[in-house]
Amino acid sequence: MQQTRFPQAVLFDLDGTLVDSAPDFIAVINRMRADRGRGAMELADLRPVVSKGARAMLGAGFPGVPASERDAWVQEFLDLYERELGLHGKPFEGVEAMLAALEAHGTAWGIVTNKPEYLARKLMPLLSWDSRCQVLIGGDTLPVRKPDPLPLLHAAQAIGVDASECVYVGDDERDIIAARAAGMPSVVALWGYRLREDDPFAWQGDVLIHEPAELCDAAAWPGVRA
Structure with a gap:
């Protein structure tokens, strides 16, 4: 057998x-968008790219911004994420x-x-x-x-x-x-x-x-x- x-x-x-972890990451993206005078992004629009990493999430959150400019924001993204770590996701x-x-x-x-x-x-x-x-x-x-x-x-x-x-x-x-x-x-x-x-x-x-x-x-x- x-x-x-x-x-x-x-x-x-x-x-x-x-x-x-998408709920943690949407908190980060929306903080960055607010700091740049933009409205909130929907969680459903970010969720599909979460596994692709920080640059992909920044690309989804700021589609009109050149990649070279967004790349300079990666450390800001990571620093904000460290503060949100585990607060929303599970x-x-x-x-x-x-x-x-x-x-x-x-x-x-x-x-x-x-x-x-x-x-x-x-x-x-x-x-x-x-x-x-x-x-x-x-x-x-x-x-x-x-x-x-x-x-x-x-x-x-x-x-x-x-x-x-x-x-x-x-x-x-x-x-x-x-x-x-x-x-x-x-x-x-x-x-x-x-x-x-x-x-x-x-x-x-x-x-x-x-x-x-x-x-x-x-x-x-x-x-x-x-």
């Missing part, structure tokens, strides 16, 4: 995968149950994000994850970031598992590209952020999951059939 088991380790993207529904299920079955878990490491680390105690997350790699921890596979490989090594025994979960195509290049099974988090034109079915992830709670079942995970 075929058995199923949880992976030895799981690595997660952060924004749009574990945490619905884990997606079902994430805590999923993490508890992994822990109950002895699965180590960690985070590989393109968010600056200092911001990701400041968020951990706000979520009570600082003693549970076994490795955290930020976008500036190493010389490269996703979609390069090195951050994923580095995180797996830090946990002490082979990449083939570690699953990566993310909501953006670069997450799946990085996992594939690392030889790591992948889960496409369909509950996350993506542009209307994005086609997650074309990313060639190993499995596509609609809700975090589905991952409380060992059979939902890729590459874990014994």
Whole structure:
């Protein structure tokens, strides 16, 4: 009889995968817009680009401003975000149950994000994850970031598992590209952020999951059939 088991380790993207951080980011964008004499932006208009990073969010918030000018605002954006960190956003529904299920079955878990490491680390105690997350790699921890596979490989090594025994979960195509290049099974988090034109079915992830709670079942995970 075929058995199923949880992976030895799981690595997660952060924004749009574990945490619905869009409410924090819209507070930042609207503060910047107000400071520049502009009205508020709707959360629904920012949400699709959150996983693309600060420059993409600034592009959505200030579409008429040249990219070269917006780039000079990135540090302001990050400084304001540090003040809003964790005040509005929270884990997606079902994430805590999923993490508890992994822990109950002895699965180590960690985070590989393109968010600056200092911001990701400041968020951990706000979520009570600082003693549970076994490795955290930020976008500036190493010389490269996703979609390069090195951050994923580095995180797996830090946990002490082979990449083939570690699953990566993310909501953006670069997450799946990085996992594939690392030889790591992948889960496409369909509950996350993506542009209307994005086609997650074309990313060639190993499995596509609609809700975090589905991952409380060992059979939902890729590459874990014994």
